[in-house]
Structure formats: structure tokens, C-alpha cells
Amino acid sequence: MKLVLKIWRQQNGNSEGKIVDYMLDDVSPDMSFLEMLDVLNEKLIAKNEEPVAFDHDCREGICGACSLIINGVPHGPEKATTTCQLHMRKFNDGEEIVIEPWRASAFPVIKDLVVDRSSFDRIIQKGGFITANTGNAQDGNTLPISKIDADASMDAAACIGCGACVAACKNGSASLFVAAKLSHLGLLPQGQPERGSRVLAMVMQMDEEGFGSCTNTYDCEAACPKEISVKNIARMNRDFFKASLFGV
Amino acid sequence: MITLDSKIPSGPVTEKWDKHRAEMKLINPANKRKYTLIVVGTGLAGSAAAASLAELGYNVECFTFHDSPRRAHSIAAQGGINAAKNYQNDGDSIWRLFYDTVKGGDFRAREANVYRLAQVSVNIIDQCVAQGVPFAREYGGYLANRSFGGAQVSRTFYAKGQTGQQLLLGAYSALSRQIGAGTVKMHNRKEMLDLVLVEGHARGIVTRDLVSGKIESFAADAVILATGGYANVFYLSTNAKACNVTSIYRAHKKGAGFANPCYTQIHPTCIPVSGDHQSKLTLMSESLRNDGRIWVPKAKGDKRPADQIPESERDYYLERKYPSFGNLSPRDIASRAAKEACDDGRGVGPGGYGVYLDFADSIHRLSEETIAERYGNLFEMYERITGENPYKSPMRIYPAPHYTMGGLWVDYNLMSTIPGLHVLGEANFSDHGANRLGASALMQGLGDGYFVIPYTIGHYLASEKTAKVTTDHPEFKKAEQEATAQTQRLLNINGKRSTNSFHRELGLLMWDKCGMARTEQSLKEALKRIPELREEFWRDVKVTGVGEELNQSLEHAGRVADFLEFAELLCYDALEREESCGGHFRSEYQTEDGEALRNDEKFCHAAVWEYAGSNNKPIRHKEELTFDNVHLATRSYK
Numbered sequence: 090m091k092l093v094l095k096i097w098r099q100q101n102g103n104s105e106g107k108i109v110d111y112m113l114d115d116v117s118p119d120m121s122f123l124e125m126l127d128v129l130n131e132k133l134i135a136k137n138e139e140p141v142a143f144d145h146d147c148r149e150g151i152c153g154a155c156s157l158i159i160n161g162v163p164h165g166p167e168k169a170t171t172t173c174q175l176h177m178r179k180f181n182d183g184e185e186i187v188i189e190p191w192r193a194s195a196f197p198v199i200k201d202l203v204v205d206r207s208s209f210d211r212i213i214q215k216g217g218f219i220t221a222n223t224g225n226a227q228d229g230n231t232l233p234i235s236k237i238d239a240d241a242s243m244d245a246a247a248c249i250g251c252g253a254c255v256a257a258c259k260n261g262s263a264s265l266f267v268a269a270k271l272s273h274l275g276l277l278p279q280g281q282p283e284r285g286s287r288v289l290a291m292v293m294q295m296d297e298e299g300f301g302s303c304t305n306t307y308d309c310e311a312a313c314p315k316e317i318s319v320k321n322i323a324r325m326n327r328d329f330f331k332a333s334l335f336g337v
Numbered sequence: 338m339i340t341l342d343s344k345i346p347s348g349p350v351t352e353k354w355d356k357h358r359a360e361m362k363l364i365n366p367a368n369k370r371k372y373t374l375i376v377v378g379t380g381l382a383g384s385a386a387a388a389s390l391a392e393l394g395y396n397v398e399c400f401t402f403h404d405s406p407r408r409a410h411s412i413a414a415q416g417g418i419n420a421a422k423n424y425q426n427d428g429d430s431i432w433r434l435f436y437d438t439v440k441g442g443d444f445r446a447r448e449a450n451v452y453r454l455a456q457v458s459v460n461i462i463d464q465c466v467a468q469g470v471p472f473a474r475e476y477g478g479y480l481a482n483r484s485f486g487g488a489q490v491s492r493t494f495y496a497k498g499q500t501g502q503q504l505l506l507g508a509y510s511a512l513s514r515q516i517g518a519g520t521v522k523m524h525n526r527k528e529m530l531d532l533v534l535v536e537g538h539a540r541g542i543v544t545r546d547l548v549s550g551k552i553e554s555f556a557a558d559a560v561i562l563a564t565g566g567y568a569n570v571f572y573l574s575t576n577a578k579a580c581n582v583t584s585i586y587r588a589h590k591k592g593a594g595f596a597n598p599c600y601t602q603i604h605p606t607c608i609p610v611s612g613d614h615q616s617k618l619t620l621m622s623e624s625l626r627n628d629g630r631i632w633v634p635k636a637k638g639d640k641r642p643a644d645q646i647p648e649s650e651r652d653y654y655l656e657r658k659y660p661s662f663g664n665l666s667p668r669d670i671a672s673r674a675a676k677e678a679c680d681d682g683r684g685v686g687p688g689g690y691g692v693y694l695d696f697a698d699s700i701h702r703l704s705e706e707t708i709a710e711r712y713g714n715l716f717e718m719y720e721r722i723t724g725e726n727p728y729k730s731p732m733r734i735y736p737a738p739h740y741t742m743g744g745l746w747v748d749y750n751l752m753s754t755i756p757g758l759h760v761l762g763e764a765n766f767s768d769h770g771a772n773r774l775g776a777s778a779l780m781q782g783l784g785d786g787y788f789v790i791p792y793t794i795g796h797y798l799a800s801e802k803t804a805k806v807t808t809d810h811p812e813f814k815k816a817e818q819e820a821t822a823q824t825q826r827l828l829n830i831n832g833k834r835s836t837n838s839f840h841r842e843l844g845l846l847m848w849d850k851c852g853m854a855r856t857e858q859s860l861k862e863a864l865k866r867i868p869e870l871r872e873e874f875w876r877d878v879k880v881t882g883v884g885e886e887l888n889q890s891l892e893h894a895g896r897v898a899d900f901l902e903f904a905e906l907l908c909y910d911a912l913e914r915e916e917s918c919g920g921h922f923r924s925e926y927q928t929e930d931g932e933a934l935r936n937d938e939k940f941c942h943a944a945v946w947e948y949a950g951s952n953n954k955p956i957r958h959k960e961e962l963t964f965d966n967v968h969l970a971t972r973s974y975k
Contacts, residue, residue, distance in 0.1 A: 101886055119611040121722075127616055127837070134835045134890065139881050142889055144404060146577040148617045150718065151502055152408045167721070174721050199548055200887040207525060210405050214517035218510035219469045223389040223787045226460070226467035230424060233478025243471040243496055246503060250407055279469050 090116040090177060093185040094129065096141055099198050102205075106198065108187070118178035122165065123148060123155065125177055142201040150174040150314065153249030156256070157202055158189040163253035163312040171251065171314040191252050193261035195299045206252050208298040209266060216290035217270045219279050238276050245272035247315040257312035260301030265309040267295050268321035275328060285337030288328040339594045339947045341960045344748040345449045350966050351432075354453040357749070361792055362799035369394035372798055375542055375557040377529045377584055379406030381501075381779060382762030383563030384508035385786025391515035393791055398555055399512070399521050402528040402547060402579065402892075407509045410565060410577040411782060414501025415622035415715070417483060417493035418465075418779040420458040425482055429490040431455045438777060439967040441487040441667055442742070442770020443919035443935065445600070445943070448966055449749060450767045457788040458780050462494055464787055468507040472496050485775040486623055487667040487974075493776045498622055498714045504779055508786070527553075528892065530820040532560065532588045532758065533813050535806050539588075539758035543816045545824070547892060550885040552821050554808035558798060559757045561790065562588060563782075566741035566763040568601065570900050570907060571852070572844020574738035575607060575620040581896035582903045585745050585764050589906075593753040594945040594958065596746035596766035598903070599911035602773055602920045603853050604739030605671035608722055608732075609691040618737040619722055621694070622715055623775040626664045628699035628708060629732070631655050631671070633692050637682035643693055643731050654678055662974040669772045669920050669933070670974060672736035676853050677931065679735070686733040695731035736853060740778060742769040742920060743910070746945045746960070750793035751785060754945075756801065759794060761785035766943065771919025824884045827894045832877030836894040839874045843897070843904055846870070851908050856924045860912040864905060868952070871901040906946055906955055913957060916940045937969050 091114045099106030113132075116125050123145050130140035146154040150171040157172045159165035165175045180186065188202065196204040246269070254265035271288055274280035280287075303322055310319045346353040346360075364372070372395050376387040379401040387399040403409065421434040434455040439446055462480070466472065472494050473481040482491040496503040515521040526547040533541040533554065541556040567582035568574040589595045606621045632651045639646065654674055656663045666674075675692045678684060685691045700708050705728055709716065716727050723733070744766040745753045751767070752759050762782040769777065850863035874897070882888040917926040917933035918940070926934045942959040949955050 117612055117614055119724075120614045121616070124614045124616045128614060131835055131837060134879055134881055137879075137881065140890060142887055146403065146408055146579050147410060147413045148578060149413055149619050151413050151499065152410070152577060153412075154403065154408050169717075170721060174718065176721065176724070178724060203887065206404060210407075210513065210516075210523075210525075213510065214513045218514040219467065220514065221464070221467040221511075222392045223385075223464060223511070223791065224460075226463035229422070229462045229466040229472075230479050232466065234474055235478050236474045236476050239471050239474040242469075243473075243503075246471050246496075246506065247499065249502075250405065273471065274469050277469050277471065279467060 090118060090180070090182045092116055092180070095185065095187045097189045098141070098201055101200055102197055116177055118176070120177045121148065121173060122159070122175040122177065123173050142203050144203050145173055148173040151249060153251040156191050156204065156251060156253070158191065158256060160187050163191070163256040164314050169314055169316050191256040193255045195261060195263070196252060196255065208300070209250055209252065209263070211298065212263065212267060212291050212294045213270065215294040216283070216287040219274060220283060232278060234278060242273050242276040245269045245276065245317060245321055248317055249315055251314065253312045253314060254309035255300065257308040258301065259306065259308070260304060262303045263295050263300040264303035264322045264325065265313065265317055265319065267291050268325035269317045271325050271328065272321040275324065284328060285332035288325060289332050289337065292329055339592065339754040339945070339958060341594065341746065341754070341945055341958055342748060343447065343960060344750060345447070346749065350448055350452045353449050354456055358792055361796035364795045364799050366394055370396060372396065373398060373557040374794065375555060375560045376400070376563065377542065377561065378409065378563035378565060378764070379509070379512065380409035380411035380563060380565055380762060381505055381508055381782030382786040383409070384505065384512045385783050386561055386563060386761055386790045387521050388508060388511035388515050389787050389791045390794065391520035397515070397521040398524065398557060400524045400527050400529060400544060402526060404525055406512055406523065406525070407506065409505060410580055411505045411779070412502045413577065414779055415498045415620065416485060416624040417495035417500045417776040418461065418504060419485065419492050419776040420462045420494060420780065421455050421492060422459055422462060424480060425491045427490045429492050433490065434458060434492065436967050437488050438768070438774060439770070439964070440972055441772055441774040443772050443933065443972055444770065444937070444941070444964060444969050445597070445918055445962065446768055446770030447962060448964060453789070454768050454781060454784050457784045460788055461780060461783045465504060465507050468511060470496060470503045470507045483624055484627055484665060486626065486665045486671070487774040495624070498624070498712065501779060504783065508783070529584045530587065530895070531816045532591045533816045534591055534755065535810055535812050538756045538801070538803055540806050541808065541813060543813070543820045545820065548887050550888070552817050554813040554817055556806050556808045556813065558803065559759065559794060561759045561761060562745070562764050563761040563786065564764050566744065567903065568738040568741050570844070570904050571738040571847050572840050573610065573615060573618050573848070575604060575618050578617060581899065583896050583899045585760070586899045586903050588745060588753070588755065588758060590948050591755065592948070593755045593758055594746040594947055595743070595906060596943045596945045597743035597910065598907040598946070599914055599921045600742035600771045600919060601738060602668060602740040602742060603672045603736040605668055605675055605736050606694060606734045607737035608719065609686055609735040619718065620737070620739060621719060621732065621734060623668070625694060625712060625715060628711065629664065629694040629696050630698060631664055631692055631694055633678045633683040633685060639683070643695070652683070659974045666974045667772060667774060672853060673922060675736055691733035691735045693731040694734045696727065697731070700728065740773055742766065742771060742773055746943065750796065751790055752793070752797060757797065759790060761790060771921055823895070824891065827878070827880045827891060827898070828884055830875065830878050830880065832879050834877050834879060836878055836880065836890060836897050839870065839878060840897045840900065843870060843900060847904055851911050854922050854924050855911050857912065860908050863908045864912070867901065867905045867908065874898065874901055909955060910944055910946065914940055914944060941969070
């Protein structure tokens with residue numbers, strides 16, 4: 090396959106970036122998208138140019154490190170698939186592919202396609218946990234949890250923290266990310282004691298980090314590689330109102 | 338000269354840990370805040386340790402080279418975590434988990450450590466449930482279990498096919514709580530480049546800030562490494578791209594003994610290589626072997642599609658050779674059997690390096706829906722990577738490097754041969770012997786982090802009472818200068834070959850000469866080639882960019898430079914261990930029917946290597962292993 094790549098290059102957070110064109114002509118359809126970028130980078134190094142910086146690690150769709158807006162879509166065209174699991178057989182010979190970093194003010198660019206997502210960590214640090222010191226626990230089976238609740242909690246807990254929801258949202262809202270964590274914990278009996286204080290603390294931090302508000306356009310759900318449902322946002326809003334009006 | 342004192346408590350194996358806990362020294366809660374501890378790595382072991390130590394009141398400085406602690410590669414573990422809960426009433430017990438693990442490790446692990454691991458396994462599940470880990474449940478609301486390789490009981494707890502993710506997010510949430518509370522200072526995107534010793538004790542580390550390029554020092558009262566394994570020495574492995582040996586290897590160069598580097602686990606069920614562009618291999622969880630049947634055609638060179646090969650012409654070789662464990666035979670055995678079938682010309686798929694993992698019978702017996710419920714996400718992943726639908730045609734799988742049982746030598750307290758340097762999880766060598774059983778890595782990482790180090794580190798600090806040091810100490814300055822010089826040296830070479838091409842060449846060499854099967858000759862060939870390749874690297878590598886900003890080429894070059902030294906150590910260890918055991922298979926030492934042939938008389942020990950300077954052969958020491966409870970026997974899964 091031959092490809093025309095239009096890639097965002099930016100030296101660092103303080104410099105201006107721009108789209109640079111690269112031609113690549115020996116791409117195999119069995120390559121993953123990131124392997125295709127590896128090939129490009131090898132060519133750039135051979136020409137004594139700096140390779141394109143991008144975040145990645147596990148390359149099996151679970152660590153959440155990879156990102157990239159591919160032809161305007163976070164993680165590219167394939168539904169429920171991270172960039173690292175996207176394969177070139179999904180593209181056509183001769184295609185032009187535009188590759189950009191996540192675009193959101195709460196995710197500043199560090200270099201090229203690498204952004205700073207530490208705002209997500211800070212939201213979790215405010216309340217995305219159950220307070221249970223090591224050694225506190227009772228036997229795991231003393232607390233039966235219905236399979237339905239456990240499965241629903243697991244569906245929300247599947248979030249990989251990649252930030253595609255934010256990149257997809259016209260408001261740059263982190264609502265789906267925050268709501269997924271709140272549902273994961275809020276659907277379990279262990280999560281009840283802190284349910285109210287948790288939602289207040291996490292939503293407040295989300296606002297402080299400069300994420301936008303949710304206006305229910307559902308782009309986040311469409312972009313989510315783990316298919317986290319927007320129903321979680323409704324649950325977050327309900328919990329937030331309840332805690333705000335009636336206390337935690 | 339290193340000395341090996343394993344500090345195993347006296348008494349029966351069932352009572353050692355309780356006795357030790359009763360005897361260890363404690364630090365008063367008000368005094369804990371006077372101590373600073375460094376934790377490097379935020380996988381299961383690192384996050385669990387950092388969180389638990391901070392909860393106790395210590396000041397913790399925690400480091401990861403990722404952008405967030407949640408990215409550590411523990412997150413990719415799929416199948417599950419073992420625990421001797423016996424919730425299934427199927428005959429499990431702490432003793433049986435201990436027995437299975439010692440036997441599974443081919444009698445090359447330390448009994449006392451393994452027994453403790455089996456003991457704390459039950460606490461791990463409880464702790465994870467309390468944190469909100471959404472384990473799979475039965476309809477009655479109780480915890481569900483599945484079976485895993487090397488065991489005849491059902492003791493594996495799981496969260497869909499994402500158990501590692503959920504356990505890591507549990508530990509990450511506990512860690513995040515402490516970061517929020519200010520008891521852990523988290524350093525993201527900082528890579529450890531060296532260990533700093535003051536008067537023979539581990540007192541700090543030197544790091545490079547991956548964004549600014551700044552080289553910095555951090556001082557502490559003790560250092561804990563939980564930096565994972567070294568399977569990326571093979572280049573192609575199931576490890577994440579950034580996994581590396583740097584932290585433990587640099588500690589090794591500072592005096593920490595490296596134990597059993599030749600024990601590398603090749604996982605039987607991975608998606609086969611598809612071409613030269615391949616950057617990593619993807620694991621298909623071992624849990625698939627619960628319902629999938631492994632086979633190859635009986636005839637050599639049979640190129641018919643799977644559905645056109647009749648039942649009578651298929652060889653379900655694991656079921657045939659190991660009738661009692663069948664498709665759930667341990668990993669080393671299943672991997673070698675696959676290699677044997679392919680070497681025999683009966684492999685399937687392009688290149689002939691693959692075997693079938695077939696779900697047709699299970700789909701027929703249980704329905705496609707049930708199989709989708711159990712393994713849906715894995716089937717989707719397989720289809721995304723290969724473009725083939727495993728509900729319709731069998732998966733093709735082949736073994737790939739996955740886990741490394743070797744690591745820094747530690748005593749019963751998880752302390753290395755350097756006083757104050759503690760090593761947890763995959764980075765140490767202690768619990769899995771020569772082969773790790775499935776679902777035991779998560780157990781060990783969390784066991785070390787939650788339930789062992791919080792006890793043993795207090796004992797160390799209370800016993801040693803070392804004087805405070807700061808980063809102004811000349812040893813820190815010296816280590817900083819060395820780290821800066823190495824970075825500059827890499828940038829100045831300006832040769833012709835990329836770092837990746839060297840890594841690829843090293844990996845291929847290791848896979849060919851020191852992979853699933855090794856011989857004296859192949860190892861000697863590797864030992865000849867590695868120093869040449871290393872010399873080429875330092876003469877001809879091209880690292881672009883500068884040191885003062887984000888430079889992924891530079892990061893990779895530093896890691897490959899260490900792999901190029903470490904690979905030699907691995908081969909020395911494989912060469913000198915003249916026996917076959919677990920993940921170490923020397924072709925010269927096998928039984929008539931091709932099984933691993935141990936030599937207990939000469940090699941019932943852990944080999945611990947001492948660094949002897951660059952270009953000098955490292956020195957081999959021994960920790961003799963005794964088996965008082967699980968008696969030495971030929972491992973049989975027939």
C-alpha cells in the first residue's frame with residue numbers, strides 16, 4: 090500500500106505546530122497503525138530527521154497510552170478499537186491520512202502527538218477510590234453482589250483512561266471518563282459509603298482542570314474504544330444532584 | 338563478593354511466616370513519618386507497595402516512566418489471579434496451591450517463599466474486593482472461579498478477560514488516594530537510570546525526566562524496585578514496548594546479585610508473527626484452553642483448511658500426550674509441544690509456525706453465546722489483529738516470550754544482596770522457580786506489595802538505623818555525572834543504524850540461540866555474537882534529537898544498551914545450567930520422549946550472578962534449594 094500521511098509536528102509545548110506531509114510506499118495491510126508509524130520513523134531516522142513522537146505501550150488495546158486523531162476521529166475509523174489495534178487493512182491504497190494529537194485545553198501537547206493527560210490522574214486522586222486500607226478487608230464472600238450489578242460495574246470499569254471521549258467532545262468534556270469511574274464504584278455495595286462525597290469531589294476537580302460541560306451529543310460514546318455507555322453520565326448527574334441537594 | 342543469606346525463618350514451613358511476623362521489629366507509628374522510601378514502578382507490586390507503605394505512615398516517593406501510574410504492563414494480564422480460597426469445595430487448600438506452585442516451578446523455587454505466597458493469596462482477594470474490583474460473580478452473588486493450567490482445582494478469580502486491568506486499577510486507586518492525601522509524591526514520566534549506594538546501602542536513585550531531560554537525584558532510607566521483567570530482550574514478546582531491564586540491571590552493576598536469568602517463560606497461546614514489521618506479539622489468555630482444543634494435522638505438510646481436515650486426521654497432541662491435564666498442561670510443556678509439532682513440519686498457517694486452538698466442540702456443546710460471554714473480548718481482539726473470525730475457523734497460535742522467572746536475587750524479606758534495596762514482583766526471582774503457573778504473577782505482585790514488604794521493610798529500617806543522607810552526598814553527584822555522560826555518549830555517536838534495528842537483531846539472535854530450546858553450541862554462538870553487536874551499537878547507533886527534551890529515540894537507546902549487556906548474562910546462565918527445567922530447555926538434556934530432564938544432584942540451586950566489570954565474565958554463586966515438604970520428583974502431567 091502507498092499512503093500520504095499528514096502528521097502534526099510540534100517541537101514542544103511552547104512552540105507552534107504544523108501539519109507535515111510524508112509519503113510512505115511499502116505498507117503491509119497486516120501492519121497495525123502504530124507499526125506503520127514505526128516504519129515511517131525508521132525512514133526519518135535514516136534521513137537524520139527526528140522521528141514522530143507518540144505515546145504507546147502495550148499495543149494490545151488495554152494500557153490506554155495510545156491516542157491519535159486519525160482523519161478527524163479519535164482512535165480512527167474502526168469502532169471499539171484503540172489506535173494500536175487498528176490495522177492498515179482498514180485503509181485503502183493511495184489514501185491520505187491526517188494524524189493529529191488529542192485536541193483539548195485540559196490535554197496540552199508535550200511534543201508532536203504526545204499530550205499531557207495528568208488531569209485525569211488528579212480527578213481520580215480527589216475521589217476515584219474506595220477508602221479501604223490494606224488489611225481492612227473481610228472475607229470476599231461475606232458480601233454477595235448480584236451478578237447483574239457486578240457485570241454493570243465491570244462494564245463501566247473497563248475504561249482505559251485514554252481520553253478519546255474528551256478528544257471527541259466539542260466541549261472537551263471529561264464527563265464520560267468521570268462517570269465511568271463513578272458508576273464502577275457506585276454500582277457496588279462497597280462504593281456506597283463515599284458515593285455522595287465522591288461525585289462532588291470528582292466533578293469539582295473535573296471543572297477545575299478546565300474540561301468543558303456535557304451537552305449530551307454522545308460523541309464520547311461513539312469514540313470510546315471500550316464502548317462505555319453515556320447512561321453512566323446520567324447516573325453521575327443524578328448522584329450529583331442528590332448529593333448537592335440532600336448532602337452526602 | 339556477595340554473600341547469600343536467604344534468612345528463611347526456622348520451623349515448619351506452615352509456621353515460618355507467622356513466626357517471622359511475630360519476631361520482626363516494628364517502627365512506632367509516629368516514627369514512620371521520619372522515613373522516606375523510594376518505590377520504582379507502578380505495576381501491581383509497585384502500586385500496592387507504595388499505597389500500603391503510605392497508609393502505614395511512611396513518606397513515599399514513587400516513580401514511573403509512563404504518563405500515569407495506571408499504564409504499567411500489569412494492566413494487560415488477562416486471565417486471572419489464583420487464591421487458595423477453596424470456595425468451590427473441590428479440594429483446594431493453601432497447601433495444595435503451595436504444592437502446585439513448587440511442582441509447576443519444576444522444583445527450582447524457594448519453598449518458604451512459595452508457602453507464604455499461598456498463605457497471603459486469600460488476603461489479596463479480600464483486599465481487592467474491598468477496593469471495588471468487579472470480579473466475576475455467580476448468580477447467587479458469590480465470587481466465581483475458573484480453571485487454569487497446572488492445577489486440577491478451580492481457584493482462579495477473574496474479571497472478564499481483563500483481570501490485570503481491574504487489579505491494577507484497584508491498586509492505582511489506593512495509590513491515587515495516597516497521592517491526593519500527600520503521603521505519596523508521584524513522579525510520572527521519570528525513568529530511573531541508576532541506583533545510588535552510600536556506605537554499601539541503597540540510599541537513592543538517579544532519574545531522567547522524560548519531558549525536560551533533566552537528570553535528578555532522590556535520596557531515601559530504602560529503595561524498592563518493582564520494575565517488571567526482561568522478556569523484551571527477545572524484542573518480540575507479549576510485553577509492552579517500553580518494558581525493559583534497565584533498573585534491575587543497573588542495580589546489578591552496583592552489586593545486586595541476579596538470579597536465574599535463563600528462566601524465561603514462553604507462553605503457548607499467542608498470535609503468530611505476520612511479517613517483518615511486527616513490533617510485538619499479542620497473548621491470547623490461557624483461560625481459552627479451558628474450552629479450546631489444540632491440534633495440528635497428523636500428516637506433515639497438510640495444507641488443507643482446518644474445516645476440511647477430518648477428525649481422524651487431526652492430532653490433539655496435548656490430550657494425547659498428557660491425558661490428565663490435556664489442554665491445560667503447564668505453559669512450558671504446552672509451548673515445547675507446539676514447537677515440536679511445527680519443527681516436525683505439521684505447523685499451520687503462513688510459514689508453518691502455528692497450531693490450531695479450536696472452539697468448534699465447545700460452541701457445539703455450550704452454544705456460541707456462552708463462548709462469547711466467556712471470551713468475547715479475546716475473540717474480537719483476535720479478529721482485529723488477524724482479520725479471521727475464530728467463531729468460524731480455529732484460532733492459530735504460537736508460543737512467544739511472555740514472562741521472566743529470573744530476576745534480582747532476594748532473601749525471605751525481599752531484600753537483594755545490597756542492603757536496603759528491596760525487589761518485588763516480576764523483577765525478583767523468588768517464587769516461580771523455573772516456570773510460572775498461569776494466574777500466579779498477579780498473585781505474587783500483589784502479595785509482595787500489599788502483604789510482605791509492609792512488614793519486612795519496617796524490620797529493615799528498625800534494625801539498620803542508618804544515618805540520614807541527602808542528594809548533596811558525592812555519590813549522588815557521581816551517579817548523576819555518569820548518567821549525563823551516558824546520555825551524551827549515545828547522542829554523540831551519530832552512526833548509521835537505528836536503535837530498533839539493533840534491538841530487533843538482538844531479539845532474533847536470542848530467540849534463535851536461547852529461546853524455547855538451547856544447546857551448548859547455540860549458546861556459545863550467541864555469546865560470541867552479543868559482544869560484537871554491542872560494539873557495533875556503541876560505534877554505529879544513530880540517536881536523533883537532543884537530551885534536553887522528550888526524546889523517545891534516546892530512551893529506547895538507553896534500554897537497548899542495557900539489554901545488549903544483559904543478554905550475555907542470560908546466555909552465560911543458560912550455558913552453565915546443564916539440565917532442563919521449566920522454561921529452560923537444553924536440548925542435550927531430555928528424556929527419551931522429549932521431556933525436560935532435571936539434574937537435581939548438580940543443579941538444585943538458584944544461580945546468582947555477581948557483576949565483575951564490563952567485558953569480564955560475571956561470577957556465579959549458588960543458593961542451594963532444599964525441598965523438605967514437596968519432595969523432588971519428576972514433574973508429570975500425564
